[in-house]
Amino acid sequence: MANGKVLTGLGIGLAATLAFSGCSGAADDGTVTLQMVESLTNPARTELLETLIDEFEQENPGIEVELVSPPTDQADQKIQQMLQSGTGVDVLEVRDLTVGPFSTNGWLADMGPEFEGWKGWDALTDNAKNVATAGGKTYFIPYGFYGISLFYRTDLVEEAGFDGAPVSWEDLLEQASAIQDPEANTYGYAFRGGTNGYSNAALVIEAYVADDLDLENAYRLKNGDSMFSAPEALDAMELYIDLFEQASPPSSVAWGYPEMVEGFSNGSTAFLLQDPEVIAAVEQSTAITADQWTTAPMLVGPSGTAIQPLATAGWGIAEASEHRAESAKLIQFLSEGDASIRFTEGNSLVPILNGADEAEFYKTGAWESYLTMNEQPETYITAVQPRGVAWWTEWADKADAELQQVLIGQLTTEELLASWDAYWTEKWAAE
Amino acid sequence: MTTVEERPPTRAGAPAPATPAPAPRRRRAFTTRRGLVVAAFMLPAAIFVGVFIYYPMLAGSQMAFRHWNLSNLTDTSWIGLQNFATIFADPAFGVILGNSVLWVVASIVPQLVIGFALALWLRRKFRFRGLYQALIFFPWAISGFLIGILFRWMFNGEFGVVNDLLMKTGVIDQGIPWLAQPDTAMFAVIIANIWYGVTFFAIMILAALQSVPDELFEAAALDGAGKVRTLFKITIPYISTTLALTVLLRVIWIFNFPDIIWAMTGGGPANQTHIITTWMITFTQKGDYGVASALGLIVVGLLLVFSAFYLMALRGKKEVSS
Numbered sequence: 001m002a003n004g005k006v007l008t009g010l011g012i013g014l015a016a017t018l019a020f021s022g023c024s025g026a027a028d029d030g031t032v033t034l035q036m037v038e039s040l041t042n043p044a045r046t047e048l049l050e051t052l053i054d055e056f057e058q059e060n061p062g063i064e065v066e067l068v069s070p071p072t073d074q075a076d077q078k079i080q081q082m083l084q085s086g087t088g089v090d091v092l093e094v095r096d097l098t099v100g101p102f103s104t105n106g107w108l109a110d111m112g113p114e115f116e117g118w119k120g121w122d123a124l125t126d127n128a129k130n131v132a133t134a135g136g137k138t139y140f141i142p143y144g145f146y147g148i149s150l151f152y153r154t155d156l157v158e159e160a161g162f163d164g165a166p167v168s169w170e171d172l173l174e175q176a177s178a179i180q181d182p183e184a185n186t187y188g189y190a191f192r193g194g195t196n197g198y199s200n201a202a203l204v205i206e207a208y209v210a211d212d213l214d215l216e217n218a219y220r221l222k223n224g225d226s227m228f229s230a231p232e233a234l235d236a237m238e239l240y241i242d243l244f245e246q247a248s249p250p251s252s253v254a255w256g257y258p259e260m261v262e263g264f265s266n267g268s269t270a271f272l273l274q275d276p277e278v279i280a281a282v283e284q285s286t287a288i289t290a291d292q293w294t295t296a297p298m299l300v301g302p303s304g305t306a307i308q309p310l311a312t313a314g315w316g317i318a319e320a321s322e323h324r325a326e327s328a329k330l331i332q333f334l335s336e337g338d339a340s341i342r343f344t345e346g347n348s349l350v351p352i353l354n355g356a357d358e359a360e361f362y363k364t365g366a367w368e369s370y371l372t373m374n375e376q377p378e379t380y381i382t383a384v385q386p387r388g389v390a391w392w393t394e395w396a397d398k399a400d401a402e403l404q405q406v407l408i409g410q411l412t413t414e415e416l417l418a419s420w421d422a423y424w425t426e427k428w429a430a431e
Numbered sequence: 432m433t434t435v436e437e438r439p440p441t442r443a444g445a446p447a448p449a450t451p452a453p454a455p456r457r458r459r460a461f462t463t464r465r466g467l468v469v470a471a472f473m474l475p476a477a478i479f480v481g482v483f484i485y486y487p488m489l490a491g492s493q494m495a496f497r498h499w500n501l502s503n504l505t506d507t508s509w510i511g512l513q514n515f516a517t518i519f520a521d522p523a524f525g526v527i528l529g530n531s532v533l534w535v536v537a538s539i540v541p542q543l544v545i546g547f548a549l550a551l552w553l554r555r556k557f558r559f560r561g562l563y564q565a566l567i568f569f570p571w572a573i574s575g576f577l578i579g580i581l582f583r584w585m586f587n588g589e590f591g592v593v594n595d596l597l598m599k600t601g602v603i604d605q606g607i608p609w610l611a612q613p614d615t616a617m618f619a620v621i622i623a624n625i626w627y628g629v630t631f632f633a634i635m636i637l638a639a640l641q642s643v644p645d646e647l648f649e650a651a652a653l654d655g656a657g658k659v660r661t662l663f664k665i666t667i668p669y670i671s672t673t674l675a676l677t678v679l680l681r682v683i684w685i686f687n688f689p690d691i692i693w694a695m696t697g698g699g700p701a702n703q704t705h706i707i708t709t710w711m712i713t714f715t716q717k718g719d720y721g722v723a724s725a726l727g728l729i730v731v732g733l734l735l736v737f738s739a740f741y742l743m744a745l746r747g748k749k750e751v752s753s
Contacts, residue, residue, distance in 0.1 A: 005585060042597065077715075080501060080718075084504075100502070101501055101502040101503070101718060104502060104503050104505070105501070105503065105504045106505070158504065170701045182605070183588075184605075185589065187589065193700070194697065194699060195697055199734070248452060249588060249608075250588055250606075250608040250611060251588025251589060251606075251609070251610060251611040252611070253609075253611035253699075253700050254610040254611045254616070254699055254700055256697075260588065263589070263590075264592070266590060268589055284714060294593055352716055390502030390503060393500060393502075393716055393717045393718060394717045394718075394719070397713055397716065400699070401699070401701055401702050402701075403699040403700050404700040405699070405701040406457035407611075407701075408611070408612065408613065408700050408701055408703075
């Protein structure tokens with residue numbers, strides 16, 4: 001009996017030891033195990049990340065990395081839970097959407113001391129440096145940028161009698177309306193009315209108020225008012241609603257990312273505004289061939305300029321991590337040289353390294369439009385949307401629901417803009 | 432085995448019927464020692480339930496009375512009923528409550544009827560019955576969220592199979608944007624839920640039907656009872672307890688089942704297909720766990736009230752019938 005109790009006790013002790021050994025820490029031989037969590041997970045990306053981690057481990061024999069890859073739609077919540085518990089994560093993927101709440105709650109380490117004197121700084125583009133040192137603290141180093149371009153069907157544009165891709169939002173409405181033919185199951189524009197539908201509405205408004213926009217806060221005008229209060233915003237929204245009513249699939253009121261990409265990939269819609277990651281998805285389409293589509297630069301507003309919102313994500317260190325030096329080493333490895341280039345190319349991202357966009361990869365096919373935009377910064381102006389504010393998710397939810405109300409006729413565009421203006425004015429006043 | 436004879440209810444003050452008093456049952460003394468032994472056996476389970484069910488429930492409940500927003504957890508002060516006030520003041524709440532009731536009622540009635548019919552059919556002996564059973568029960572093995580995604584594509588207005596079938600059969604001459612209009616979107620999510628939930632009723636009712644002795648049906652046939660009469664006088668009364676509990680369980684589950692709606696419409700268009708639990712998800716996504724917890728308590732309250740009334744009504748019905 002006594003032996004049984006001893007064995008039970010040993011068993012529980014062993015199980016507990018095994019369970020806790022999964023947590024990050026230093027082994028007896030001095031090896032440090034880092035827990036790394038990614039957010040925008042997909043199988044190909046995880047595989048690439050694992051390859052890079054293997055190379056890092058070979059270069060740094062005393063450090064092992066365990067990569068945690070939750071499904072994308074649950075990843076940020078999972079990361080929040082891990083950070084809130086205060087253990088179990090060293091390196092994490094920080095998005096421009098999550099850096100605000102994570103840092104406000106004290107979950108992110110300011111990596112300034114660890115990156116002091118890092119030789120990789122000089123290789124970063126100005127945009128990457130600005131993001132990495134926003135607010136005077138280094139909460140994350142971006143791994144790349146998401147930039148919008150117009151995916152379009154070259155054959156349908158030509159058949160409709162146009163000699164090139166639309167340049168402005170008005171051109172888009174004209175061309176998409178001409179192509180729209182529901183009876184032939186051909187639609188003009190892959191409208192985004194579902195999740196994150198507000199983001200494209202913000203794009204058209206930004207293009208219309210581009211001359212007066214505060215580039216450090218692309219929801220604000222230079223005079224301090226919200227962009228939704230500008231008279232041009234109403235013109236922009238009316239055009240955008242026309243685009244839905246005259247040149248988009250009726251059911252796109254509920255379309256989110258998958259439906260939009262599917263609509264373009266399966267040949268149903270002629271135009272699509274999306275990030276470059278879609279290039280790879282459309283290339284795999286069997287419904288349209290490579291010579292039937294390409295991309296064009298962002299659409300300009302009446303002043304001839306467009307706003308390119310800078311969306312990004314990167315790698316940061318948890319405040320509770322006990323291995324900051326080793327974590328910084330890993331982030332530095334991923335943010336410089338060959339590893340960074342492979343990661344940005346593998347995930348169709350705009351690179352963070354100076355000169356990396358001059359690689360052949362970015363000069364051909366659908367990537368050409370990005371090169372054009374980079375070469376004409378006065379026309380395609382980069383601006384920072386206030387995506388880091390703590391209430392961004394609340395805003396997205398409200399804006400999506402109200403945009404849908406306009407699309408189904410429950411709200412007017414004037415009421416929509418008044419509501420959005422009041423929301424941001426109130427939030428900024430309370431800051 | 433002890434048989435319990437149910438006695439008809441008597442009016443207060445009426446003389447008791449002259450039936451012999453039942454023999455007193457022998458009860459084993461419940462000593463302190465025996466109680467301690469029982470408690471010791473139950474303790475691990477009680478600790479498990481306490482730690483994994485009641486503690487999170489209580490911890491979650493207190494969040495409903497605090498400012499608990501992930502965007503700023505440095506302030507988790509006590510705010511009383513403010514989270515509840517936020518919910519009741521929201522104009523969407525009335526619509527969402529109505530949707531929740533519609534979602535449950537419009538889903539459960541067809542699920543019960545179709546599930547019952549399937550169970551009756553599967554009870555019969557015929558060739559490949561096992562295969563049919565497996566095929567019919569298969570959907571229950573799939574996640575609700577996956578079913579939602581499947582139906583979202585099926586109900587897609589432009590390239591969905593539903594419109595394609597309806598157009599090819601001449602029922603409609605142009606595609607319907609099912610998920611883009613409030614009424615059709617609600618209809619579509621309910622259809623998906625009916626399809627998904629029928630199998631649960633079929634499983635439960637089939638299990639209950641297999642406990643009905645064949646002699647009862649034979650006796651009913653000898654007495655000249657037709658199929659309808661046999662169904663209502665023999666089958667349904669015999670399995671009524673299972674039916675009642677299955678309905679109760681399903682009401683609770685369907686009320687708390689956001690998966691299909693979330694995957695198909697995300698509560699849209701313009702919040703018009705939200706039920707309380709999908710609405711709750713939007714608050715958790717915004718990081719507002721305070722309001723989400725308050726909504727959770729509202730759901731618990733509503734379901735407790737429903738369960739109490741439902742069980743009381745069943746008890747009353749049973750007493751009347753006995």
